[in-house]
Amino acid sequence: MSACREAELDALLAGELSPEDTARVHAHASACPACQHALAWLRAERGWMAQRARRLPERPALDFTALEARLRKREAPPAPRRLEWLYWGRMLTAATAVVAFVLLGTLQVTRIPSADEPWSQHDPFAAAPRTVEWCDDPSREAVAALEARVGACLVATPLLPLR
Amino acid sequence: MKMVLAGAPPSDTDRERTLLRRARTGDPAAFRWLFERHASGVWRFLRDSMRDEAAADEATQETFVRAHARLGTLRDDDRLGAWLLGIARRVYLESLRQRGVHVDVEDDAHASHVEAVLPTPTPEDLLLDREMEGLLAGALRTLREDRRAALLLRIDHGLPYEEIASVMGWSLQKVKNEIHRARLQLREQLAAHIGGRP
Numbered sequence: 001m002s003a004c005r006e007a008e009l010d011a012l013l014a015g016e017l018s019p020e021d022t023a024r025v026h027a028h029a030s031a032c033p034a035c036q037h038a039l040a041w042l043r044a045e046r047g048w049m050a051q052r053a054r055r056l057p058e059r060p061a062l063d064f065t066a067l068e069a070r071l072r073k074r075e076a077p078p079a080p081r082r083l084e085w086l087y088w089g090r091m092l093t094a095a096t097a098v099v100a101f102v103l104l105g106t107l108q109v110t111r112i113p114s115a116d117e118p119w120s121q122h123d124p125f126a127a128a129p130r131t132v133e134w135c136d137d138p139s140r141e142a143v144a145a146l147e148a149r150v151g152a153c154l155v156a157t158p159l160l161p162l163r
Numbered sequence: 164m165k166m167v168l169a170g171a172p173p174s175d176t177d178r179e180r181t182l183l184r185r186a187r188t189g190d191p192a193a194f195r196w197l198f199e200r201h202a203s204g205v206w207r208f209l210r211d212s213m214r215d216e217a218a219a220d221e222a223t224q225e226t227f228v229r230a231h232a233r234l235g236t237l238r239d240d241d242r243l244g245a246w247l248l249g250i251a252r253r254v255y256l257e258s259l260r261q262r263g264v265h266v267d268v269e270d271d272a273h274a275s276h277v278e279a280v281l282p283t284p285t286p287e288d289l290l291l292d293r294e295m296e297g298l299l300a301g302a303l304r305t306l307r308e309d310r311r312a313a314l315l316l317r318i319d320h321g322l323p324y325e326e327i328a329s330v331m332g333w334s335l336q337k338v339k340n341e342i343h344r345a346r347l348q349l350r351e352q353l354a355a356h357i358g359g360r361p
Contacts, residue, residue: 002343003340003343007324011323011324014321014323016323036283040284041281041346043284045318045349048291049319051290051291052291052299052319053204056207057216059206059216059219059223060220061219061223061224064202066224068195071228074232
């Protein structure tokens with residue numbers, strides 16, 4: 001039996017066919033052994049499912065008060081989430097600190113001369129944009145002259161007195 | 164004083180339409196009536212799909228929570244049952260995805276020539292005793308998940324083929340084919356217990 005033929009017989013039992021189709025399918029089925037066989041199974045299935053549905057156990061999900069509580073919970077306005085605000089406040093502070101640190105670092109980056117370059121030939125402040133104020137060292141030129149005279153780089157001079 | 168209504172009493176379908184309109188406006192008593200009318204069918208469908216009564220409890224509640232929120236989106240008031248079962252099926256499929264469960268698609272070539280050897284049920288077979296109920300539940304479990312769902316929507320919940328097509332997202336022809344195959348498989352499983360039971 002085809003799926004369509006069986007679906008028609010099924011619709012006949014369910015009373016879903018138009019009066020014309022009901023008469024047509026009924027007339028055919030009453031003279032067709034295969035349709036009689038299929039109808040017997042369809043009736044049995046419908047009967048079994050109806051009996052099964054009547055034996056439904058008691059379940060908490062079928063109690064409306066449980067659903068009502070759930071609906072109320074869903075509809076209630078959200079309570080202030082203090083801890084969440086605290087968390088996001090901390091995150092914002094940390095992010096601001098990181099951004100400030102990176103920006104300041106960028107502004108202060110200058111080219112560091114190599115140890116071989118004499119101090120007098122490389123002024124670390126000359127090429128840098130004068131965006132940051134610094135103190136002019138009045139002895140700078142005197143130090144450069146001294147370095148030129150002795151042929152040594154005084155940058156390597158230790159800050160602490162030698163013992 | 165008792166009120167006497169003239170004419171025929173309203174059918175459950177008429178009453179459902181009226182209460183559906185009231186539920187949309189936020190009437191909790193109307194929604195309660197709809198819940199009590201449909202909850203058992205939704206729970207049964209979910210129990211048969213999930214094979215777990217506690218999981219079916221949770222999924223039933225979730226189905227009605229969603230239905231309550233989306234009642235305004237139901238276009239055809241006569242399709243409330245199918246609409247609820249459609250939501251229930253989505254809730255079930257979501258639960259499968261959350262658990263990472265893969266729904267297998269089995270080969271059903273063996274179901275082609277079964278019909279010819281099936282016995283015909285006798286009137287005695289129509290009684291669903293405990294043994295037969297167990298056999299039926301076992302036979303349903305052997306069906307492929309989507310095929311079982313389509314069959315149950317038809318034989319348990321009485322949805323028309325067109326509504327099953329809508330719930331399952333299938334063509335009408337596919338619904339007919341799948342339900343036919345499901346029936347053949349089910350009958351094959353039950354055949355040994357039909358037509359000659361003591």
